[in-house]
């Protein structure tokens with residue numbers, strides 16, 4: 001866990017133990033609906049860490065955090081097998097039948113992928129685990145409600161207690177660097193869950209400059225901040241996603257000292273800020289966790305399919321800009 005290209009050196013906080021990660025045991029709120037009574041189910045008595053394992057979750061609570069962000073609380077026997085969550089950007093992939101398919105959960109994703117024609121196979125949508133409270137076996141996930149298009153957003157907007165869904169994961173890579181002087185954070189609504197979880201786990205002596213783009217003032221949410229964290233809210237108003245955010249990051253003073261960066265959200269916004277950090281500020285790539293969570297006018301499937309090419313073009317532009 002917490003390994004990969006974004007891994008950074010981390011000094012474990014005093015008193016923090018393995019198996020009690022930043023997301024473990026720190027639920028963000030109590031679900032509004034009652035929880036099912038569950039037996040503890042483990043595999044050979046141990047939590048099974050299998051990212052590909054298909055698990056089922058049941059909605060037990062719904063809380064609207066803003067007009068465009070809904071938090072769903074999930075429980076279910078399968079959640080007991082979720083391994084320790086040691087990163088602050090853990091994500092899971094929910095399974096959905098594509099639009100027009102004549103089946104619904106429960107289904108076997110692996111089987112349907114081999115037996116159904118391409119357009120009817122189940123697809124996945126990626127979401128951050130905002131928190132997982134092991135004691136009550138409750139997982140919170142915050143969904144951006146971005147209109148009628150798509151599968152996950154519209155599903156979450158209508159979800160009610162008792163609804164069930166399949167998912168796999170969690171994966172995750174990022175953890176705040178306890179030896180950094182400053183953490184520079186930028187993201188949009190889709191990144192708010194990971195940003196909030198990161199701020200919650202931030203060492204008290206690290207300065208955090210946090211830039212968040214939301215539609216307007218009504219879409220701001222409360223973030224877990226300490227006195228060394230400054231949140232700069234950017235309102236999109238009539239601009240395209242990410243334009244105002246990238247501008248705000250560029251216009252702000254660059255933090256002093258050893259900087260770590262966490263930048264996620266709309267792909268075009270990420271591209272712009274990435275270039276600023278790597279090319280103009282000379283930030284080492286190993287000190288940054290940067291990725292496009294979604295792309296305007298692309299479904300997640302289409303974005304994932306085009307991501308390799310998008311990233312290659314972005315890197316080529318950065319390399320050319322670095323030489324000029």
Ligand SMILES: Cc1cc2nc3c(=O)[nH]c(=O)nc-3n(C[C@H](O)[C@H](O)[C@H](O)COP(=O)(O)OP(=O)(O)OC[C@H]3O[C@@H](n4cnc5c(N)ncnc54)[C@H](O)[C@@H]3O)c2cc1C
Nearest residue numbers: 126128144146150151152153190293294296297298299300
């Ligand atoms: C690691 C990771 C973690 C993520 N965590 C979260 C999270 O915690 N919460 C969250 O809400 N999202 C999160 N996302 C983003 C989410 O996976 C995408 O937004 C996904 O496309 C939503 O699926 P959908 O079925 O609603 O829309 P899709 O079917 O994928 O897309 C339909 C249309 O909606 C547009 N669209 C998609 N997302 C948005 C958006 N956020 N705002 C405006 N338009 C959009 C697309 O461009 C497309 O035109 C994460 C992504 C990654 C990679």
